[in-house]
Amino acid sequence: MNTTILKSLLPLVCLLPALATGTVRASWDVSSNIDLTTRIFTEDARWPGEDDTTTQLSVAGSTEFRWRGDASRASIVPTLRYDETDNERSLADLREAYWAQEAESYELLVGVNTVFWGVTESVHLVDIVNQTDAVADIDGEDKLGQPMINLVLQRDWGLVSVYVLPYFRERTFAGVDGRLRSPLPVDTDNPQYESPDKEIHVDLALRYSHYVGSVDIGISAFSGTSREPRLLPNANGAVLIPFYDQIGQLGLDLQYTSDAWLWKLEAIARETRNGSFTAAVGGFEYSFYQVAGSAADVGVLLELQYDGRDNGEPVTFADDDLFAGIRLALNDSQDTTVLAGAGYDLETGETYINIEADRRLGEAYVLEMRARIFTNAGPSDTSFAIEKDDYLQLQLSRYF
Amino acid sequence: MKHKISKSFTLALAFGIALAAPVGASTPAGKGFEIAARSDRSDLGFGNSRVELQMILRNAAGQQSTRSLEIATLEKPDESVGDKSLVLFETPRDIEGTALLSHAKILDPDDQWLFLPALKRVKRIASANKSGPFVGSEFAFEDFTAIELNKFDYRYVGTETCGAFQCDVLERQPRYENSGYSKQITWIDQDVFQIRKVEFYDRRGDLLKVLELDDYRQYDNGAWRAHRLTMENVQTNKQTDLVYQDYAFNVGISEKDFVKGRLSRLR
Numbered sequence: 287m288n289t290t291i292l293k294s295l296l297p298l299v300c301l302l303p304a305l306a307t308g309t310v311r312a313s314w315d316v317s318s319n320i321d322l323t324t325r326i327f328t329e330d331a332r333w334p335g336e337d338d339t340t341t342q343l344s345v346a347g348s349t350e351f352r353w354r355g356d357a358s359r360a361s362i363v364p365t366l367r368y369d370e371t372d373n374e375r376s377l378a379d380l381r382e383a384y385w386a387q388e389a390e391s392y393e394l395l396v397g398v399n400t401v402f403w404g405v406t407e408s409v410h411l412v413d414i415v416n417q418t419d420a421v422a423d424i425d426g427e428d429k430l431g432q433p434m435i436n437l438v439l440q441r442d443w444g445l446v447s448v449y450v451l452p453y454f455r456e457r458t459f460a461g462v463d464g465r466l467r468s469p470l471p472v473d474t475d476n477p478q479y480e481s482p483d484k485e486i487h488v489d490l491a492l493r494y495s496h497y498v499g500s501v502d503i504g505i506s507a508f509s510g511t512s513r514e515p516r517l518l519p520n521a522n523g524a525v526l527i528p529f530y531d532q533i534g535q536l537g538l539d540l541q542y543t544s545d546a547w548l549w550k551l552e553a554i555a556r557e558t559r560n561g562s563f564t565a566a567v568g569g570f571e572y573s574f575y576q577v578a579g580s581a582a583d584v585g586v587l588l589e590l591q592y593d594g595r596d597n598g599e600p601v602t603f604a605d606d607d608l609f610a611g612i613r614l615a616l617n618d619s620q621d622t623t624v625l626a627g628a629g630y631d632l633e634t635g636e637t638y639i640n641i642e643a644d645r646r647l648g649e650a651y652v653l654e655m656r657a658r659i660f661t662n663a664g665p666s667d668t669s670f671a672i673e674k675d676d677y678l679q680l681q682l683s684r685y686f
Numbered sequence: 687m688k689h690k691i692s693k694s695f696t697l698a699l700a701f702g703i704a705l706a707a708p709v710g711a712s713t714p715a716g717k718g719f720e721i722a723a724r725s726d727r728s729d730l731g732f733g734n735s736r737v738e739l740q741m742i743l744r745n746a747a748g749q750q751s752t753r754s755l756e757i758a759t760l761e762k763p764d765e766s767v768g769d770k771s772l773v774l775f776e777t778p779r780d781i782e783g784t785a786l787l788s789h790a791k792i793l794d795p796d797d798q799w800l801f802l803p804a805l806k807r808v809k810r811i812a813s814a815n816k817s818g819p820f821v822g823s824e825f826a827f828e829d830f831t832a833i834e835l836n837k838f839d840y841r842y843v844g845t846e847t848c849g850a851f852q853c854d855v856l857e858r859q860p861r862y863e864n865s866g867y868s869k870q871i872t873w874i875d876q877d878v879f880q881i882r883k884v885e886f887y888d889r890r891g892d893l894l895k896v897l898e899l900d901d902y903r904q905y906d907n908g909a910w911r912a913h914r915l916t917m918e919n920v921q922t923n924k925q926t927d928l929v930y931q932d933y934a935f936n937v938g939i940s941e942k943d944f945v946k947g948r949l950s951r952l953r
Contacts, residue, residue: 386951400806401950404807440942440948445945495946495947541810543813545795545864546812546815548810575815576818617818618822619822649777650779652780683780
């Protein structure tokens with residue numbers, strides 16, 4: 287990524303709404319945001335080549351252009367991120383750029399879009415359409431725009447969604463300067479693919495979703511390029527090469543909602559050229575409302591993760607882990623929320639602590655705090671690579 | 687089990703009302719239901735509507751914050767089924783595009799889904815949270831989702847002047863579970879049968895909130911709508927105003943616009 291170009295584009299994207307007021311605004315709804323983020327690492331870097339300063343600054347901006355007619359809609363959402371330390375964290379992306387037309391109970395969408403599937407909080411097993419923007423945040427919830435042709439059928443008996451995905455997006459990885467990386471940096475310029483079609487392999491996905499009474503259900507199928515690469519050392523052992531396999535995957539997500547309980551389950555079965563495996567995550571969230579006479583809600587979350595993959599598959603953190611968390615929502619006018627949780631590996635004892643807090647300031651600013659702590663990892667454990675990368679992140683966002 | 691009891695209770699009550707109808711007006715409960723029903727049915731057949739509004743939150747120190755939202759409503763004329771509604775937030779900008787879909791039920795918990803635009807995620811939410819504040823306002827979820835006739839038991843209290851009107855005063859008690867209220871007192875005018883004021887009493891029986899409904903206007907289809915709602919919490923001195931723009935009726939929306947699968951395709 288050419289960061290000079292990015293630097294010069296960033297103010298432009300953030301100023302687009304100002305330019306767009308007037309004629310364009312009459313038909314297109316335009317809004318944008320700019321985020322100023324600092325990460326403060328509490329320890330020195332573990333791996334050679336990583337930048338030795340303990341603060342990492344980044345600035346990101348995106349603008350949403352949305353248009354809606356009687357039976358059609360369109361959207362363009364360019365987004366840019368510039369990272370001071372790690373070139374690989376700098377990014378220009380189109381999160382959305384689509385046109386959709388509705389007719390009776392059908393809708394056809396053509397272009398770039400972002401889609402979320404699933405119900406659980408600690409890991410998103412079923413969600414597979416969009417590639418993860420893994421350097422944006424380690425929680426896997428930031429996504430890259432996915433080119434697609436999407437046909438939707440909505441009937442009384444549920445929603446059927448068919449996706450033709452003609453172009454593959456590679457996962458982002460921290461560069462050699464960046465924290466939160468593997469001991470050897472990942473060479474994202476030379477990915478390898480099982481399919482000779484490489485990134486233009488046409489992937490297919492299908493999803494049915496509906497609800498019956500208190501049960502929400504989603505059943506999905508995917509065939510194509512795995513969004514998770516295996517990371518293989520290159521010939522001289524200096525870097526890791528991402529290798530994207532062809533996979534088939536079936537997914538199930540279920541939620542049972544009753545009183546103050548949410549019971550959740552996600553399960554997948556994946557077939558690769560190396561064999562097949564299953565993975566699942568399940569648990570509950572229970573909420574106490576208006577705690578101690580206040581307006582605040584407190585939710586308690588517990589999820590158990592299982593993953594049956596062997597060493598020939600992409601590495602996962604969520605293999606045999608217990609996740610427990612507490613969610614606090616003050617229900618004040620500033621929408622103050624706090625989520626504190628810990629993941630504990632039942633086999634190795636590796637522990638991951640995550641605290642997230644968000645609060646709106648005035649009408650147009652939002653302050654976010656993230657604290658991530660990795661501990662108790664032995665040299666052979668998955669999270670050993672990032673164990674020295676505990677960090678506190680503060681982000682101030684301005685919305686226009 | 688609980689579910690079954692409430693179902694058969696509904697049935698018994700429906701029969702009771704049917705049988706008691708000729709003499710109903712002579713008991714406080716019968717007269718109360720009759721007045722509430724006349725008010726509720728005054729806009730029967732409105733079909734569907736869409737309206738934009740501003741929600742203005744004020745704390746005890748007078749600090750103010752504003753949300754703008756749009757509400758689409760699909761009427762279910764059958765009084766044993768609740769209306770469907772879709773609330774879409776426009777501001778504050780950080781929650782722009784957030785949507786709440788509600789399928790109101792009479793006595794069973796409502797079905798509710800939330801769309802979170804940042805993650806593009808649709809979440810079924812627990813509907814036990816009837817008494818919780820709606821987006822930090824003084825309106826609870828149960829005040830905001832459809833007020834259905836059969837969600838309450840009624841008792842006629844008397845007649846009183848209210849502003850420029852003569853009003854019937856009713857006490858109503860929620861029949862659904864998880865309500866934050868022990869009772870509500872409503873004032874319904876005798877001219878056009880609209881609710882002018884509601885007092886909400888908390889679970890301990892103390893006065894909690896007072897809602898005033900003003901700026902009623904009648905539309906071409908005969909339906910009356912209040913365009914200014916003021917909810918004052920008398921225990922915390924916080925206040926929330928809802929200021930409505932003009933309603934649009936029969937805007938070409940139907941069942942298919944109020945399904946869960948629509949939420950991720952709104953914009």
